[in-house]
Amino acid sequence: MLDLPFDLPAFEPGTVWLVGAGPGDPGLLSLLALHALRQADAVVHDALVDPRVVGLARPGAMVESMGKRGGQPSPRQPEINARLVELAARGLRVLRLKGGDPFVFGRGAEEALGLVEAGIPFRVVPGVSAGIGGLAYAGIPVTARDCNSSVAFVTGHGQDGGIPDDFDWDGLARGAQVMVFYMALRQLDLVADRLQAAGRAASEPAAVVSRAATPRQRVVETTLAHLARDVATANLEPPALLVVGGVVELRQRLDWWRPED
Numbered sequence: 239m240l241d242l243p244f245d246l247p248a249f250e251p252g253t254v255w256l257v258g259a260g261p262g263d264p265g266l267l268s269l270l271a272l273h274a275l276r277q278a279d280a281v282v283h284d285a286l287v288d289p290r291v292v293g294l295a296r297p298g299a300m301v302e303s304m305g306k307r308g309g310q311p312s313p314r315q316p317e318i319n320a321r322l323v324e325l326a327a328r329g330l331r332v333l334r335l336k337g338g339d340p341f342v343f344g345r346g347a348e349e350a351l352g353l354v355e356a357g358i359p360f361r362v363v364p365g366v367s368a369g370i371g372g373l374a375y376a377g378i379p380v381t382a383r384d385c386n387s388s389v390a391f392v393t394g395h396g397q398d399g400g401i402p403d404d405f406d407w408d409g410l411a412r413g414a415q416v417m418v419f420y421m422a423l424r425q426l427d428l429v430a431d432r433l434q435a436a437g438r439a440a441s442e443p444a445a446v447v448s449r450a451a452t453p454r455q456r457v458v459e460t461t462l463a464h465l466a467r468d469v470a471t472a473n474l475e476p477p478a479l480l481v482v483g484g485v486v487e488l489r490q491r492l493d494w495w496r497p498e499d
């Protein structure tokens with residue numbers, strides 16, 4: 239399949255591979271992900287997966303879009319799990335393709351548990367998570383030695399929608415020098431308020447990166463105090479990440495990527 243000097247594992251019929259497609263740029267796919275795309279009989283992908291990646295599926299493969307998308311009608315998780323089980327039970331090689339990494343805020347764990355319950359063999363192929371690789375495309379290293387020795391990944395979308403009321407903002411503000419928020423574009427006001435109330439400075443650097451690692455990447459660099467206003471003015475679109483902390487300032491020197499027009 240791929241001309242490599244070593245073997246990759248066989249994609250057995252009747253199994254499911256849960257594969258991370260990375261944040262956008264198809265060049266960020268792993269060898270295992272490409273190997274799976276070349277062999278899968280059925281590709282069930284998330285709304286977030288870049289169309290150029292889906293386009294790498296083997297000609298003749300069955301391709302279905304099945305994923306959650308904030309604010310739009312989307313299949314319920316049990317339906318997705320049932321579909322994966324059904325396709326695998328038919329003896330197909332099933333590729334479940336997810337944006338970023340399947341085990342980072344992507345419900346990959348729930349899908350894998352569904353497969354375990356149904357007795358379907360599976361493999362997990364990690365991908366480049368947007369909160370690491372997407373930020374790198376914006377020139378923001380998630381850690382830098384002079385800046386932070388810890389980073390927290392936070393979801394703005396918990397079990398019941400938003401960030402839970404009892405979320406430990408004090409613990410986060412004290413414990414994590416850098417914070418990366420997924421799915422938080424609609425809650426920038428709340429995040430900035432809570433972090434400042436928990437002791438983070440109004441002048442703390444913050445950035446929102448929209449459509450990272452895609453040709454439509456846009457970045458707004460600001461501070462906690464001006465976060466919501468500046469992002470609203472720029473009219474950024476999802477998917478987007480919020481990063482708070484000193485590493486944001488490195489972008490002024492490390493902004494290396496020029497998305498093509």
Ligand code: SAH
Nearest residue numbers: 338339342344367368420421449450477478
């Ligand atoms: N499993 C994915 C995350 C899924 S949750 C991963 O590891 O990256 C969906 C959230 O991921 C979005 O709301 C957004 O916060 C973030 N995200 C995914 N792709 C992105 C991209 N290309 N640019 C910016 N944010 C992205």
